[in-house]
Amino acid sequence: MEYWEQRYQTHDTPWEKGAPSPGLVDFLATHRDLAGETVCVPGCGTGHDVREWAKTGFRAYGYDIAPGAVRLGTDWTRAAGLRAEFRRADFLRDEPPFPFDWLFEHTLFCAIQLEERDLYTRAVLRWLKPGGHFLSVNYLIPDKDGPPFGTTRDELWERFTPYFQLKAEWVPRSYPNRTGLELMLWWRRRPR
Numbered sequence: 001m002e003y004w005e006q007r008y009q010t011h012d013t014p015w016e017k018g019a020p021s022p023g024l025v026d027f028l029a030t031h032r033d034l035a036g037e038t039v040c041v042p043g044c045g046t047g048h049d050v051r052e053w054a055k056t057g058f059r060a061y062g063y064d065i066a067p068g069a070v071r072l073g074t075d076w077t078r079a080a081g082l083r084a085e086f087r088r089a090d091f092l093r094d095e096p097p098f099p100f101d102w103l104f105e106h107t108l109f110c111a112i113q114l115e116e117r118d119l120y121t122r123a124v125l126r127w128l129k130p131g132g133h134f135l136s137v138n139y140l141i142p143d144k145d146g147p148p149f150g151t152t153r154d155e156l157w158e159r160f161t162p163y164f165q166l167k168a169e170w171v172p173r174s175y176p177n178r179t180g181l182e183l184m185l186w187w188r189r190r191p192r
């Protein structure tokens with residue numbers, strides 16, 4: 001069994017907070033005018049963030065490499081009476097079904113191996129439309145023996161500024177054990 005699926009099967013999922021990212025909740029509460037567009041949530045886990053986008057009126061799609069996460073995401077979304085699509089996909093290597101208007105990052109970048117980060121950047125460019133929005137909740141921890149693996153604002157800046165223009169950055173409201181460790185970045189992909 002693959003690493004991530006095993007973690008779901010053995011209930012070893014400390015990232016599972018039973019609620020969407022507080023930073024995302026606050027962002028969507030103040031940007032309801034953007035509803036109606038498509039959003040891709042890679043590494044969506046059980047889908048709390050996907051449901052928050054769907055509740056706000058976005059056409060929301062969650063992708064995860066672990067079939068167990070996709071199953072829970074689908075079941076919990078149906079139980080909540082919401083519409084969103086969940087599919088199994090390797091975000092780093094697979095092709096998107098279509099290019100998305102929005103891409104939301106939350107604890108996938110810190111979950112992949114450090115040597116996969118270039119693949120991650122290329123995947124964001126493959127899954128997102130030119131001119132699309134890339135909203136990320138970044139986990140600024142020092143850890144090098146993850147997952148989770150940490151990052152810095154400097155690394156993110158160097159990695160994404162060649163392709164994106166920063167619209168805003170802020171320290172969001174966080175889950176209690178991540179307070180002060182998260183940074184949200186709202187990027188707009190440069191048109192080709």
Ligand SMILES: C[S@@+](CC[C@H](N)C(=O)[O-])C[C@H]1O[C@@H](n2cnc3c(N)ncnc32)[C@H](O)[C@@H]1O
Pocket residue numbers: 004005015016017042043044045046063064065066069089090091092093106107108111112
């Ligand atoms: C730390 S968990 C975070 C889950 C969710 N974002 C959350 O915050 O609850 C990382 C998730 O990424 C998924 N994942 C890891 N590598 C992936 C890949 N290459 N493509 C898609 N999903 C992946 C894992 O199965 C897991 O559900």
